[in-house]
Amino acid sequence: MLRNIYVYIKYITIGSDELNIIKQNLDKEVNLFIPDDIEEIDFEDSLVITDVPENEFKMQAEACGKDSWEVKAAGFNTKPGEGYSYVCQTLDMGISYYRLVYARLTGEPFVVAETKNLLIREMTTKDLPELYAVYSTLEDCQYIEQLYDYDKELEFTKNYIKNMYGFFEYGLWLVFEKKSGELIGRAGIENREIDGVTCCEIGYLIRRDMQHKGYAYEACQAILEYASDELGIQEMFAVIDKTNEPSRKLAQKLGFELYAQTDGGPDLYKFVFG
Numbered sequence: 001m002l003r004n005i006y007v008y009i010k011y012i013t014i015g016s017d018e019l020n021i022i023k024q025n026l027d028k029e030v031n032l033f034i035p036d037d038i039e040e041i042d043f044e045d046s047l048v049i050t051d052v053p054e055n056e057f058k059m060q061a062e063a064c065g066k067d068s069w070e071v072k073a074a075g076f077n078t079k080p081g082e083g084y085s086y087v088c089q090t091l092d093m094g095i096s097y098y099r100l101v102y103a104r105l106t107g108e109p110f111v112v113a114e115t116k117n118l119l120i121r122e123m124t125t126k127d128l129p130e131l132y133a134v135y136s137t138l139e140d141c142q143y144i145e146q147l148y149d150y151d152k153e154l155e156f157t158k159n160y161i162k163n164m165y166g167f168f169e170y171g172l173w174l175v176f177e178k179k180s181g182e183l184i185g186r187a188g189i190e191n192r193e194i195d196g197v198t199c200c201e202i203g204y205l206i207r208r209d210m211q212h213k214g215y216a217y218e219a220c221q222a223i224l225e226y227a228s229d230e231l232g233i234q235e236m237f238a239v240i241d242k243t244n245e246p247s248r249k250l251a252q253k254l255g256f257e258l259y260a261q262t263d264g265g266p267d268l269y270k271f272v273f274g
Helices: 016-025 054-063 095-106 125-136 150-168 215-229 245-254
Strands: 004-008 031-033 046-050 073-076 111-114 119-120 170-179 183-194 197-206 236-240 257-260 269-274
Touching: 004 016, 016 031, 046 095, 054 073, 073 095, 111 215, 119 183, 119 215, 125 150, 125 183, 125 257, 170 197, 170 215, 183 215, 183 236, 215 245, 236 245, 245 269
Parallel strands: 004 031, 004 046, 046 073, 197 236
Antiparallel strands: 111 119, 119 170, 170 183, 183 197, 236 269, 257 269
16 A cells, blocks of 8 residues: 655756645645655655656665665656656646556555445456355346356456556446445446447446445445546446436436437436536
8 A cells, every 4th residue: 555655856856836736635644755865765655756767766776775676666757768657747646646656566456436435446356256246146137247257257357457447547446345344346437439439438236235325326426526536537428228217316316417318228328527
C-alpha cells in the first residue's frame, strides 16, 4: 500500500505553489517528502517522482546500498526513452493517479473507491474462487452471464487485467463489504458499441444474500463519481432488459434517463455528467 510520496527533483526548478498543489491532493494515509539526497528516501511503500532518468536514478540508489528492484518511480518531465513507464508533466495529478501508478509498478490491484460500506478494487486471478461463489448464488438469474469453466476463465481474466485495466484503466471491478471483508459482487465500466461508437456502459451484480441493502446503488454511485472525476468520462450508458425492473429503477435513481428502446431487445439509458 502506498504510504509515502517522494518528490526528488535535481534538474528542474519547481516552486512552492506546485508543491502545495500535491500536498492539497494527498490524503491522511500518504506522506509527502522533498528529499535533497537519495539517501533520505525510504523505498518501502513509497512512490518517487523524479526528473532523474531511470537508469541514473537506479544507479544512484544502488550506490547508496538500495536494492534497485525496490524502486517504484515515475518520471517528472523526463524525456521519452529515459526509462519510466509513467511520466508526470505536472505535480497536479491527484492522489488517485499516484495510487494507480504505484499499483501498476507493484502489481497490486488498484483500489478504485471506498464508500461507507464498500471497497471497490481491481480483480486478480486469486479472486476467482470467491468470484465463482458469488456467481453460484445467481445461477437462476436470467440477466447474468455466467463465468466460463475455470481454465478458460483464468485465461480470460489474465487477458482482461492486461487489456482492460492496463489499457483503458477501467473495467469490471470487485465489490467488497468492508465490515465483513467478503466479496459481494462486481461493478464497473465496460465498452459497448452504440450508434456505431464505442461508449462506456455501467454494469453491476450483487451476491444474492447481499441484495436489498443499497449496495448496488452505493457502488454504482461511487463508480460514476470516479468516472467523472478521475477518468474524465462525459457520458455513461446502461443497457437494461425490458423485464429487469430492479435495474431500471436503480438506473433512474442514479440519474439515468431513457435514451432508446429496441423491438424485443434491451432499453438504453444514458447519464450525462454535469
